[in-house]
Amino acid sequence: MDAADMGDDLAEIIITEEQIKTRLREMAAQIDADYAGREILLVGVLRGAVMVMADLARALHTPLEMDWMDISSYGSGTKSSGVVRILKDLDSDVTGRHVLIAEDIIDSGLTLSWLAGNLRSRGAASVEIAALLRKPEVAKVEVDVTYVGFDIPPEFVVGYGLDYAEKYRNLPFVGVLAEHVYNR
Numbered sequence: 001m002d003a004a005d006m007g008d009d010l011a012e013i014i015i016t017e018e019q020i021k022t023r024l025r026e027m028a029a030q031i032d033a034d035y036a037g038r039e040i041l042l043v044g045v046l047r048g049a050v051m052v053m054a055d056l057a058r059a060l061h062t063p064l065e066m067d068w069m070d071i072s073s074y075g076s077g078t079k080s081s082g083v084v085r086i087l088k089d090l091d092s093d094v095t096g097r098h099v100l101i102a103e104d105i106i107d108s109g110l111t112l113s114w115l116a117g118n119l120r121s122r123g124a125a126s127v128e129i130a131a132l133l134r135k136p137e138v139a140k141v142e143v144d145v146t147y148v149g150f151d152i153p154p155e156f157v158v159g160y161g162l163d164y165a166e167k168y169r170n171l172p173f174v175g176v177l178a179e180h181v182y183n184r
């Protein structure tokens with residue numbers, strides 16, 4: 001899917017495919033340096049983190065395993081509530097592992113702070129977070145995010161894994177939808 005497929009549903013591209021690629025490579029270099037001599041358990045949060053997982057994992061040189069969780073933070077539309085439920089748990093035991101959570105976006109931060117706490121309580125040796133996007137202005141809780149791709153304004157965005165009503169995840173860039181899409 002590309003901008004041309006969206007017609008006037010796309011209001012603006014805020015982060016291009018090239019910018020994402022470059023930034024993920026920089027993040028991977030920092031992660032490689034920080035994790036030297038250790039092995040990573042890279043945990044992706046379904047479904048938004050699929051693209052970040054695929055591209056970040058391929059840019060990393062540190063030995064790693066990939067595992068997935070699906071969690072739902074109760075809430076409808078475009079707001080998260082902070083009440084989290086596990087829809088699919090990890091297949092791996094995290095005891096003694098160096099867990100790096102890969103996420104698409106941190107909005108309120110409620111989902112990730114819950115997840116990081118959950119994995120720490122299972123006995124992980126360390127739990128860090130790598131997120132492509134962060135909306136700093138709307139954070140409800142302090143989340144310690146070690147690796148952040150881009151800070152963006154508090155707007156609803158789609159693409160590169162992020163959806164609106166399950167659509168637009170396969171856009172190679174991050175963009176903002178036109179107002180009329182939400183009112184259809």
Ligand code: IMP
Pocket residue numbers: 048073080082103104105106107108109110111112155156157158162163164
């Ligand atoms: P949080 O708990 O408010 O930080 O929300 C985290 C989750 O909400 C993310 O993993 C996304 O799935 C979703 N989300 C938050 N902001 C956006 C957005 O702008 N576009 C699409 N999904 C979003």
Ligand code: MG
Pocket residue numbers: 045046047048049104105
């Ligand atoms: Mg998500």
